[in-house]
Amino acid sequence: MLEEGRTALGFTPDEDEVAWFNDLNRRRTSGPRSPQNRTFDGTAGEATLAVHSGTYEDPITGSVGTPIFQTSTFHLDETSYRAFSIGATRDVPIYTRYGNPSQWSVQEKIAALEAAESALVTSSGMSAIAATVYALTNNGSHIITAYDVYGGTYNLMREDMPSAGREVTFVDATNTAEIVGAMRPETQLIFIEGLTNPLLKAPPLREIARIARQNNALLVVDNTLLSPVNMRPLALGADLVVHSATKYLNGHSDLTAGCVVGSRKFLDRVWAQTLRFGGSLEPLSCFLLERGIKTLPLRMRAQNANANGIAAFLGQHEQVKHVHHPSLANYPYGQLENEVHSGYGGMVSFEVHGGDKAALKLMQHLKIPYTATSLGGVESLVSMPANTSHSSLTEIQRAAIGIHPGLIRYSAGIEDLTDLIDDLRQSLDAL
Template identity: 70%
Template sequence: MTSRSVGRTPCVRAPKIRQSPDEHTPSETPGDTVTQPNRTAIGFDEGSNGAAHWFGELTRRRSAGPISAQHKVLPRSLSPETLAVHAGTYEDPITGSVGTPIFQTSTFLLDDASYGAFSDGALRDVPIYTRYGNPSQWSVQEKIAALEGAESALVTSSGMSAIANTIYALTNSGSHIISAYDVYGGTYNLLREDMPSAGREVTFVDPTDIEAIRSAVRPETQVLFFEALTNPLLKAPAIRQIAGIAAAANALLVVDNTFLTPVLMQPLALGADVVIHSATKYLAGHSDLTAGAAAGRRKFLDRIWAQTLRFGGTLEPLSCFLLERGIKTLPLRIEKQNDNAREIAKFLASHERVAEVYHPALGGDRYADLEHADYRGYGGMVSFEVNGGDAAALAFMRNLTVPYVATSLGGVESLVSMPSNTSHSSLTTRQMSLIGINPGLVRFSAGIENARDLIGDLRHALDALDEEGVR
């Protein structure tokens, strides 16, 4: 039996990597180590002649992961609640720690497995240098991959880092990208301002207009980039149909799943190739870190990882620990936030000081073509327009006492802001109008507070506008 006393037990270095590209159940005994050079242990399957093949050869099959023998790998068929708690946990063979330790180090001892990784192009699969990979990163990456039903995942220093790394990695100069007018403001700016100078042309469309998306495809189209629910108007693109368009065009579909999370939608199961998250939001869930994530097939994630190395957007170990800890309660938080947002949307739709409410649960012509079977819920976001424009919306937010008036979203606390002066402030008035961001638009991120308390506070803040003479 393995001793769990803390003493001069030999440290575990160069953990063995799981060999099968499709295997999602543990096969090694915790504590197994690589004592001799073992190319299979760093992410390679052997060829017919027993020799490992170079990274770029077609005969090479990529393993899932990266992951070590100490990281808990569970079948993707388990429930989100179970995967959120257990997937990816580093089961420390020395201390028996129940929680994943923080590997707060920038570098690791070199050995034969490290040198083999350098020579064979498998730096992602062996702990060498934290910018390349770190067991803290591997833990949270495996948890995200498990929840999204993916072979591999990558965490980065911010959501925008994940988006930029992915777009640059999956396109090249002379290529074409299709996206939506109403994506997150930072994404829109990246696509509109940076992609042309990098030799990529971008076409923006209405994400709910399937024929417009189909018509935008060109021979040089490489990536279609859409959000599972758009920010801030909560439009619901038909991801399954868009995936069919991408496949027919031999292009890749990248879906930003920040608003829904894998608890409410798994875009990969609908045909997407890569899923992106601003993990700062719902995945982390406590407004205490910034992080990004990407998940998908290993061959795509290897390219995104290589781009991340060049851009330098690595997520440091302490933030990995916080992110993994936050995800453990993701399904519970999402259920409460989903319920709160639905009740808030219903209330707002009935209030005379509210001109328009944007939320899929309300139905209507805006969501007539919604593929409800692809959703397990619609998340914790509600957007609405206050009668009286921006001045009235600002007065309304000043009257609130429970939610915080702050940018961002997805935390346990409710947050409220106006996209026109926060997330989309870089857009011109014309651009905002084109998207549909009208005067008085407010974005409400429902937390896990009591719904009655939130609705009571919203009612008070709206009713006070009449008392203050705000029109």
């Protein structure tokens, strides 16, 4: 016999707590979450949060892992009907596109790691980005973004936003004077990356957040390359954070997913946009993502250390023309040191003498990394931006953002550092 007003999953939307549909005060709770989701206060460490936060403690079986709620729909009852009437359908399981306990468990874990009120998981990083940009802007608005954002983001901004009535200005996000100069009265959004791909440029987030606030604009930061283990942009003044959860959050190169993190008031808007786009993440993928995140702090420690070691080795090799990595003394964006709290992620980019021909030869001689796109997995990956992520740009456009012939992007995994360096050495010597 169920307690009155409670579903089998334990959700009890109290009108006093969630009734904001016709209330100008718009009081919102954190979450969505159920009484079965584990939560922790702000004193818990990141490894504890990664393992335990959000776990659905099943009251029937006592399972120590979150079950997979592999269903498209849920039984309707008085709780469900009340959720429709008070505008709280994000907080009650009704239909998996709207929300599913498998989604809420992993969302709670991600929100805890980013120290946020709410999170939303989506079917890909681009789904998260597109829903966020559309939700926070409207026809006639203006967006500021960077020349060297991820290729999918660049194409969304260049191709889709103008046709949707949003004007876009591209700037060098490391130059705050360009951002200030691009601001307009109708600017609603600044979209940048905490660390850029592939050259690891670091825009000054605190300063950009201040500029956004002064101009009544919102700041969205793509934190994919650093992860919440290395940086928490919300603490630096960002309004929302997005991730391609395909990368470090999942960490095993077996899943495509995205997420958006921030305050509940913004996440409710992004959630509604995601419903219209249809970019929900299905339950099995939620299970895999939650399982992957449990080891995120351990993996990031190994990948941070491997990238630091690889960068130091490459910086001393005669066949290497230039190395891009924040751990090196010649790194030009010194403020990053005060904005990260663990490391810089697993990516290292470097140019070899001899241009693209030499870069291709080097990759052919490597024995450990896979030559493949993507990043952030437990296995090391290597690729050339010129013929993958930035192949849509002309040679002049690539040069303008610093992508020169011979550039290689190395995403360090969790293998033994000695093995990775020995492998790089034999491949460089082959040149």
